[in-house]
Structures are given as C-alpha cells and as structure tokens.
Amino acid sequence: MFALSRRLTESYTPTPVPAATSAGFAAGTILQGTYRIVSPLAEGGFGEVYLAAHTRLPGRYAVKVLHRNLVRNEEALTRFRQEAEITSTLRHPHIVQVFDFNVAPSGVPYLVMELLEGQLLTHRILEAGALEPRTAAKIVDQIAQGLHVAHARGVVHRDLKPDNVMLLASDGMRDFVKVMDFGVSQARWRPQVGNSDHIAGTPQYMAPEQACGLQDQIDHRSDQFSLAAIAYTMLTGREPFWGDDMVAILHQVVEATPPVPSQLLPALSAEIDAVIMRGLSKQSADRYPDTLAFAAALRAAIEGAAAEPPADAAGAEPPRVTVTSDFTPPPLSTPMATGLVTERLIRHTRRKMFKLPRRLAMAALIGAALFLWFSPVTRGPTRAAVKRAVNHVQPLLGNLAAAIHMR
DSSP: OOOOOHHHHHHSSOBOOOSSOTTOOOTTOEETTTEEEEEEEEEOSSEEEEEEEESSSSOEEEEEEEOGGGTTOHHHHHHHHHHHHHHHTOOOTTBOOEEEEEEOTTSOEEEEEEOOOSEEHHHHHHHHSSOOHHHHHHHHHHHHHHHHHHHHTTEEOSOOOGGGEEEEEETTEEEEEEEOOOTTOEETTSOOOSOTTSEESOGGGOOHHHHTTOGGGOSHHHHHHHHHHHHHHHHHSSOSSOOSSHHHHHHHHHHOOOOOHHHHOTTSOHHHHHHHHHHTOSSGGGSOSSHHHHHHHHHHHHHHHHHSOOGGGTTOOOOOOOOOOOOOOOOTTSTTSSSEEOHHHHHHHHHHHHHHHHHHHHHHHHHHHHHHHHOTTTHHHHHHHHHHHHHHHHHHHHHHHHHHHHO
16 A cells, blocks of 8 residues: 655544533534534644534534644734635635634634535545546646635745645536645735744745745745645655655755656656656746646646557556655644744754855865965965964953953
8 A cells, every 4th residue: 555654644634632622612612603613623733623503504614723722822823813814815716715713702713714525635645646647737737726816916825735735526526626724824915924034834845945944035936846746746656855854854855856756657758757847946946937837837748648658558557656754753733743843943954954065165264274374475474464463462352351350
C-alpha cells in the first residue's frame, strides 16, 4: 500500500472530540440565537469544528472554534479573526465560504462556515497513490481558479497543501474542489500579523522565499510554487521535498532540485516534467505569470501525452509508488505543527544555508590582512597605520580606565 511520509498520516488526520470540549460547546448550545450545535466533527491544533444547524432556517453549517487555551494568545486570536475577515471577502465556487464571526458568552471566538462533506485531497492520495494525470489536472485547474480570485484581491494563501483542499461531489461532478484555511494568508490591504521573522506555511509545500523568511518577496507566485508541489504529489504519489526534520526540508526547498516526476513514474511525459519543474523554480521570476497559466500549461501537457499513449502501455495501470520516511512530526496538539515555524528554526536554517559563504568571506579577510602585513610592497604603510591607530586608542583607553576607577 502506498504511503506518503508519516507526517501526512499523523498531522492531517482529524481527531474525534468528545461531546463537550475545552470550548464548552455541548450539543444543544445556541450561539448568537442563531446556530445550534449538533455534534462535534473534528479537532486540530488550533481548535475544534462542530456541526451546527440554523434555528430559523433549514441548512447545516460548520462552526470552527478557537481552543480556549489560545484565547489569550494575541497572535492566534488575530489569525483566527483574519481567516474570517479575508475568507469572507473571497466569493468563488472553489473557495470555502465564511458567513459569520463572533465571540461566545464564554469568551471563545468562533466562525461559521459552509459545511463541506467530502474527502481531503491528502486522504485521496493516501488511499489511491499517484492519481490519474487527467484527474490531477482537473483538481489543479480548480485550485488555480480559486487562487486567481484571491490573488486579484491581493490575498496570498501561504499555506496551500493537500490538507487544505477538500474534494466534494457537487451536482453530479466528482472532485469538486474547495480551497480552505486562510488563517496564515497575507493580504496587501491588511497589516502583517505577528513577528516578521516567522515562517508561515508548511515546509513541504512552501516556496523558497517563504522558507528564507523574505516577506517582501512573497506574492501570488509563492502560491504557484505550492500548487506545483501539490501537482507533483498527486502525479507521483510523493512530496517533492521531505527529510528527517523541518530544517532539512527547508534546506531542500531552498537548495535542492527534486527528481523530475517521470523519474518516479516513467509513464509521465517530458512535457509534464517541464511544467512541474518550472512551477517549482527557486526564483519566482522563473515561474509562470500566474496560477491560471500554470494550470493551463499542465493541462495541455497532460492532454498531449494522453493523445499519444506509448504502444506498450495501452490499458496498463499506472504503477504505484511506495515512499516511506523516518520523519516524525511534532504532535498535532502543538499549534506550530502544521502552520508556523518559529524564529529559532529560521535562524537555524539560515545558519545552515550560509555557513560556507561566511567561512569563505572570513578566510578572504584574513588572507587580505596577512598580505597587507607581510607583503614587501604594503607592509611599511600598513604597520605605520596600525601604529598610529594604537597611539590614538591608548589615551582613550587610559581615560576610560581612570573614569571607571573614580566610580
């Protein structure tokens, strides 16, 4: 049976919650006189999700509640409100709708969303392995449409990944896409939330500019990189970047080029390889102009490959790809597990990335100093200059020592 990394199975599987949780929303609780809690649906690192009914109208909703222990966390609270404010401005069939935001009498904030009854893209990949290319292209196309509307509104998702893509059956159409969770998104019309030295996103799917914490370079092309990583995962059954820990993954995102998709699944064409790898370009300027252009190029490459199937592959099932990993993710209950990486991690990553350049620069400086000190051409002026500097500094040090002594 195909498997992605242990991170996918552990961090993406919702955990059932009891009838009354830390938020205190037991069945029958009525919020704002309008939404009646029916039953719990799932629990994640930041909160719980409940099934709710309207008290005056037919229809069902999902109520997302922030964990009580995060209510006093200013950044978590701001991000929760941001998700409601930003998502409510994005009206598109492929973006989850948010209808309301409020605070319960207990002081716990909640938002009311459309109820999505379907399957996470993550679970589809875990069950099926590498998806049929035309199915993958259809999913990418819908995600791109939703993102394009968000980008036109100045919103960058910043945490696009299979766990934030829901597949529904809608009006007889299978795999109707809904993009979810704009909690760490960035909007040009909204002030930045939290420390600018934080990395927002999930390492396996974030763009290099995100991994480096280059906030001023994050734009719609960063989401395109994430979409290309999702397409890679759907087509091959494995993530393009993975490792033993998050620092190793971030280093891969910035420095390493993943194997082309056809290297993992030979049935894929060179044209598909070219589209995916351009979407995964390290420099945002080398990617496609927007997500629609990326989706169109991928669709054309897949349709072109389907029009001329190899003679020996007619009717054959695409091979399964088995990938395992020893990487153990942080516990799901840790708020940082799937969204934010602290400044400690970004400093560690930067040190790892720039260790060699720093050493080379230090060696160059030492070499230049030795040349100036010992070269017959420069040693006279250099030593004279050093002697003058010492003569100037000595009186200052004497005065400083005297002042300290008087105190």
